Amino acid sequence: MRSWWGGRAGRPTVPAGDAGAAPGPGLEPRPHAATAPDTAPGTTHAPGPGSELHAGTAAEPPPGTGTAPVPHGLPETDAHLPRLGFVGAGRVGTALAVALRRAGWPVPAVASRDPARRDRFAALVPGARAYAEPQAVLDQADLVFLTVPDDAVAEVAAQMRLYSGQAIVHTSGVLPSSVLAPAMAAGTEAGSFHPLVAFAGLEAALAALPGSVIAIEGDEPLLPLLSELAEALGARPVRMTAAGKALHHAAAVLAAGGLVALLDTIRELGVAAGLDDAAALDTYLDLARQGLDHAGALGTQAALTGPVVRGDLGTLRAHLGALQDRAPDALPVYVALVRRAVAMAMARGDLPADRAAAVLALLAALG
Numbered sequence: 281m282r283s284w285w286g287g288r289a290g291r292p293t294v295p296a297g298d299a300g301a302a303p304g305p306g307l308e309p310r311p312h313a314a315t316a317p318d319t320a321p322g323t324t325h326a327p328g329p330g331s332e333l334h335a336g337t338a339a340e341p342p343p344g345t346g347t348a349p350v351p352h353g354l355p356e357t358d359a360h361l362p363r364l365g366f367v368g369a370g371r372v373g374t375a376l377a378v379a380l381r382r383a384g385w386p387v388p389a390v391a392s393r394d395p396a397r398r399d400r401f402a403a404l405v406p407g408a409r410a411y412a413e414p415q416a417v418l419d420q421a422d423l424v425f426l427t428v429p430d431d432a433v434a435e436v437a438a439q440m441r442l443y444s445g446q447a448i449v450h451t452s453g454v455l456p457s458s459v460l461a462p463a464m465a466a467g468t469e470a471g472s473f474h475p476l477v478a479f480a481g482l483e484a485a486l487a488a489l490p491g492s493v494i495a496i497e498g499d500e501p502l503l504p505l506l507s508e509l510a511e512a513l514g515a516r517p518v519r520m521t522a523a524g525k526a527l528h529h530a531a532a533v534l535a536a537g538g539l540v541a542l543l544d545t546i547r548e549l550g551v552a553a554g555l556d557d558a559a560a561l562d563t564y565l566d567l568a569r570q571g572l573d574h575a576g577a578l579g580t581q582a583a584l585t586g587p588v589v590r591g592d593l594g595t596l597r598a599h600l601g602a603l604q605d606r607a608p609d610a611l612p613v614y615v616a617l618v619r620r621a622v623a624m625a626m627a628r629g630d631l632p633a634d635r636a637a638a639v640l641a642l643l644a645a646l647g
């Protein structure tokens with residue numbers, strides 16, 4: 281079987297198990313045993329041998345033992361798109377499958393341990409068959425989405441072994457694709473595909489995917505296909521390195537929950553200032569939106585305003601005193617952001633070194 285990423289990326293297709301596939305230690309080629317018919321978008325993919333519901337795992341060579349290269353047994357499809365399989369029918373797996381199926385990509389199989397979840401997935405994704413075991417998905421897909429919780433990714437990958445010519449991705453924002461190593465064999469590729477979307481409910485997620493960013497990372501030959509998948513969802517693919525993933529995820533967490541936590545601090549200060557609880561947040565939301573818009577349009581440094589930029593020590597002293605007296609829980613947040621603003625204002629050339637030192641001395645005096 282051809283590898284979709286190689287063929288589609290304009291790279292020479294590596295025959296499954298070919299020495300050119302450069303298997304790493306323990307990455308022996310694993311021939312595909314299934315004989316499923318060709319599929320096209322909109323057609324149901326009949327399961328091949330070994331892919332029945334609750335089917336047992338096909339015999340596989342133990343990692344590290346030598347076997348002769350044998351091509352993948354799943355026939356090449358006439359369709360222009362690879363078959364996508366999902367392991368994990370939760371929020372992300374179901375929403376991605378629905379969106380990709382609507383975009384015309386074939387989704388023949390899903391595995392979920394929970395009967396209600398897998399039945400819902402099959403009802404929502406035309407042509408998808410639902411199974412309890414990941415093996416059935418491996419038997420029918422070219423690209424497997426492992427959409428299980430972060431803590432379960434390595435554990436579930438360890439229960440799987442890809443056939444030559446297949447690829448696997450997880451959707452964790454923080455984990456690198458290397459955690460999928462236990463599932464890999466020669467001629468296989470791994471990646472991660474992380475939508476910066478809050479998958480709160482199916483309809484909300486489907487509405488949020490177009491226009492969103494999807495961080496992609498992993499084996500280089502696979503990345504063009506992952507970009508294509510992101511674009512098929514109307515999203516913008518952004519390449520990420522494995523080493524950058526934890527920081528990328530920290531940034532995403534700050535952009536989502538962190539920003540909301542900051543808004544909660546703002547709301548609390550409004551209430552402490554005497555505003556009605558219900559109206560407090562709304563009082564500052566328009567200002568917050570202006571800050572977001574300016575930062576987006578001008579960049580963060582140019583968008584920075586406030587007493588730090590002006591080196592206005594009297595105002596800062598008044599803020600710090602009031603926070604200490606009446607909103608001490610908000611003080612560390614305020615101090616951390618003032619420190620950040622000092623560095624930004626200095627970098628912008630607006631805050632002379634002596635003024636900056638005076639502001640930092642005010643903060644240091646808080647103890």
Ligand SMILES: NC(=O)c1ccc[n+]([C@@H]2O[C@H](COP(=O)([O-])OP(=O)(O)OC[C@H]3O[C@@H](n4cnc5c(N)ncnc54)[C@H](OP(=O)(O)O)[C@@H]3O)[C@@H](O)[C@H]2O)c1
Binds near residue numbers: 391392476479480
């Ligand atoms: N939620 C978000 O907003 C969001 C956004 C971007 C990325 N992500 C990432 O997407 C991935 C999935 O998140 P999610 O929100 O879709 O999770 P979820 O709704 O909790 O669904 C997880 C799925 O994995 C299955 N599963 C759980 N533990 C398992 C295990 N030990 N072995 C096998 N299957 C297991 C679940 O159970 P069953 O097998 O019983 O069905 C379920 O189908 C995570 O890596 C997450 O970080 C989430």
